[in-house]
Amino acid sequence: MKCSNSCRLFGACQALAGIKDSVILLHSVVGCHFGSLGFHISRDMSDMRQACTIINDRDIIFNGENSLKQALDHVSKLYNSRCITVVSGCVSQMIGDDVKAVICESGNGANGIHIDGAGFKSDFEKGYEDALLEFGKTFCKEAESYDAPAVNIMGMLYDDYKKEADIKEMKSLLGDKVRINCVTALCNLKDMENLSAAHLNIVFGRGSKLALLLKEKYGQPFIELDYPYGIEGMKRVLCTLGNFFNISFRSEIEILEKSVLKVFEKIYSYLQGFYGLPVCLYGSKARVEGMKNFLNDELGMEVVSIGVSSKEQSMEDFINSAVESDAALVFGSSFEADISDRLNVPLIQYDYPVFHRVSISDSPYIGANGTVYLVEDILNSIMNGPKSKKGFYR
Amino acid sequence: MKQRYYEELSISMYPSDLLHRFGVNGKISGSIYAAGEIEGVIPLIHGPRGCGYHYRYSARRRHYPFFNTVASCLEEEDVVFGGEDKLYNTIVKISQLYCPQLIVVIPTPVSDIIQDDIDSVVKKAREEKNINVIAVKSELFSHRDKNFSRKRLKEISNQKVNHGKNIDFDIKGCGYTEFLYALVNDVMESRPVTPLSINIETIGWGIEGKTVIKEMEKTLEKAGVKVNTYFPSTSYKEILKMPSGALNIVKRLRWAKRMKEKFDTPFLQANTSEIYSGLNGICNFYGDIGKLLGIGEGIKTIIEEEKKAVLEQTEKIRDKLKHFRVLLITRNIQMMPYIIKKYTVDYGLKVSYSVGLLSENYRKNLDITETVFSNLMKRIDYAKQNYSKNTRVYINPSMKMLKSMAGECDAILGTNDFSLEELEIPVIHIRHEETGLSFESHVRNVKKIYQKIKQGQKHPHMLLNKMDFNSDDFPLLPKNDILAAREIWSKMWLHRKDF
Secondary structure: OOOOOOEHHHHHHHHHOOEOOEEEEEEOOHHHHHHHHHOOOOOOOOOOOEEEOOOOHHHHHHOOHHHHHHHHHHHHHHOOOOEEEEEEOHHHHHOOOOHHHHHHHOOOOOOEEEEEOOOOOOEHHHHHHHHHHHHHHHHOOOOOOOOOOEEEEEOOOOOOOOHHHHHHHHHHHHOOOOEEEEEOOEEOHHHHHOHHHOOEEEEOOOOHHHHHHHHHHHOOOEEEOOOOEHHHHHHHHHHHHHHHHOOOOHHHHHHHHHHHHHHHHHHHHHHHHHOOOEEEEEEOHHHHHHHHHHHHHHOOOEEEEEEEOOOOOOHHHHHHHHHHOOOOEEEEOHHHHHHHHHHOOOEEEOOOOOOOOOOOOOOOOEHHHHHHHHHHHHHHHHHOOOOOOOOOOO | OOOHHHHHHHHHOOOHHHHOOOOOOEOHHHHHHHHHOOEOEEEEEEOOHHHHHHOOOOOOOOOOOOOOOEEOOOOHHHHHHOOHHHHHHHHHHHHHHHOOOEEEEEEOHHHHHOOOOHHHHHHHHHHHHOOOEEEOOOOOOOEOOOOHHHHHHHHHHOOOOOOOOOOOOOOOOOOHHHHHHHHHHHOOOOOOOOOOEEEEEOOOOOOOHHHHHHHHHHHHHOOOOEEEEEEOOOEHHHHOOHHHOOEEEEOOOHHHHHHHHHHOOOEEEOOOOHHHOHHHHHHHHHHHHHHHHOOHHHHHHHHHHHHHHHHHHHHHHHHHHOOOEEEEEEOOOOOHHHHHHHHHHHOOOEEEEEEEOOOHHHHHHOOOOHHHHHHHHHHHHHHHHHHOOOOEEEEOOOHHHHHHHHHOOOEEEEEOOHHHHHHOOOEEEHHHOOOOOOHHHHHHHHHHHHHHHHHOOOOOOOHHHHOOOOHHHOOOOOOHHHHHHHHHHHHHHHOHHHO
């Protein structure tokens, strides 16, 4: 069957690789290493904090602990990192390597952590949740709360398309009113240690296990939100924060709306082309919900087929429903090119993994600027089709 | 072939409807458009380089430029001393460079003014160099007949619903028809006629047009009718076979009338309104084809079978649709009688209200006088009495009234007006309905309307609705500059005589 999402190992890596002063060491076969890097290439190849023990056939027979020890030594010497995250894959689990013991013996007990990433155990989402939880259990401390409102953001991935730009946009929208203490997908170990200094955790679809732990341990509340695409999506975030901290974001919302509409006046005729347009949509739950709301409610499109990247999703069912639909656009990851190719319509890549597009500019997909960039990308994808045609009616 | 909605979406990336609020294409565009349909033909614009440059994109092919357009690139000297030599040299050069099967010279306002004798140049190239070249004749100076829409609307208003003949649809000076006329006149030669064969004009078949043509062929094949060729969307060689056809199914008339004169080929104009509207209209259409081909009786059985099949295929859905009450809203009041008929008789819906939105500007631009308006209303009343007695008809009701109507209905049909989302019931965009003359397209329409009403999607926070659109200027954004540009266009074009 076709896979609707990846395995636990990928989820763990995506949850933790964003901690900049840590290194991910995969204790697994080379395929896991290379495969996960494949989704990283288009994101930021200047950031290479991932290594692998490259388990080989000898390790299978005599166990891989020695290889792990060697690799840990290399990582310790070669990286100036505060933390080593060992993510073990299927093979090391199957041969019964005692990863924790090796980490301790290697002298990395204080700054090393083992995350069980055996892909046969669970999927990407669970891998993400468990890894973040395990990391939080190990490193989070009780910290003194900020005087001014502060939040943490969970649920984003290390290799999320538009990650840096989206975070920057979010920070700019919150301004001085709410401080972003930590975004787990782009932070350092100290930020993770001090998660409890914030007053609230915002969970964009993923990270609820850690959020629950922080609630139980430090009384820190959390709210789960869809990824905030569009004006309405961002309004929901601002209103939620406003209600929580009893502050007003009215002027920010007004500016947000006005600035988007001012730009969109330039393309109002194209926007009219979106009205009633059938489209299909695939992605992680929070992204799909956020994008669905934006496309349907704000652009007036009709989302006729939806797939959520989870273990429960039958990919065949989604593909069949999408291919049989009359969708004129497909929104998803780069893998949904399969569907868009079959429908012969454009693919708008917005969710992980995006490997057929790069995003190195400061061009978010959320907030005022993000809404403009997203619509611009949608329009350009449509206009970017083949231009030579024998006859208009041939 | 592109997926249906994507094709339509791509087309909307060249928003010609919007551009038409500020202008119309020059006549050259229609000729380039026609040339672009034909394999083996190169259009040669006899004019300055600007025409040769921009008409590649403004060739009525929307977002698809026609790259193979060439021009004689007239310059000041040519304007003073004549451009005939330049045209001749360009024809020879093009012939050597591209070896086309046919070169068609397209006149421009500049060549018209300097009165180059294009026919003589073409004749010389044919005779001296043996180049296959013809010329399109200018019917009007620069652009199409601006009174076309007004005259047509007036004619429609005088017609009884379901009783009149289809009104001719032919715009003088649009360039397209002139191009086709030139082909008929200058390259087609008499051939033996193949009985029960048809030529099909390929443009203007609406959403899913290509599919509808294929389906039409399938139905006609059952009666032994075959396609001789398409026009103009085929190769030049195929077009030469046109006189073998026993009947032309056409969208534009003048070229067809010329074929009738020259080869005695009868023609049938394939409109989707009046007698060809709705399911019975589709039956009438095939019936008329049968009559013109001399198989009127034979085709009757096939039509009856097709109609029966359509009714069977849609029976269950029509039963379900009976339970929905809809609010019909349209700006096209001349078509309102047929829209009422379609939704009630063909789909089985209950049309509780039928609303016409008719702005002052629209009335003025289309010269809808009190008499024309009164006649249009009589047609609507006829439809109400005959197809849907309980439908209440309103023209330009207030928003408060519309809200009250919407409160009694399950969906809004017949419109693409996003501002109606304010009424808080699903708006079923007109893009979901085809206007085809195939039985299959009728089935698709019934199914699609049911699907969309059942889905009942609403779009509560549309960005477009946060802009200040208003009904009078729809779909223009009523900003000063935009409205000024529109008004100037209106004064300089539609109402030039008034100022």
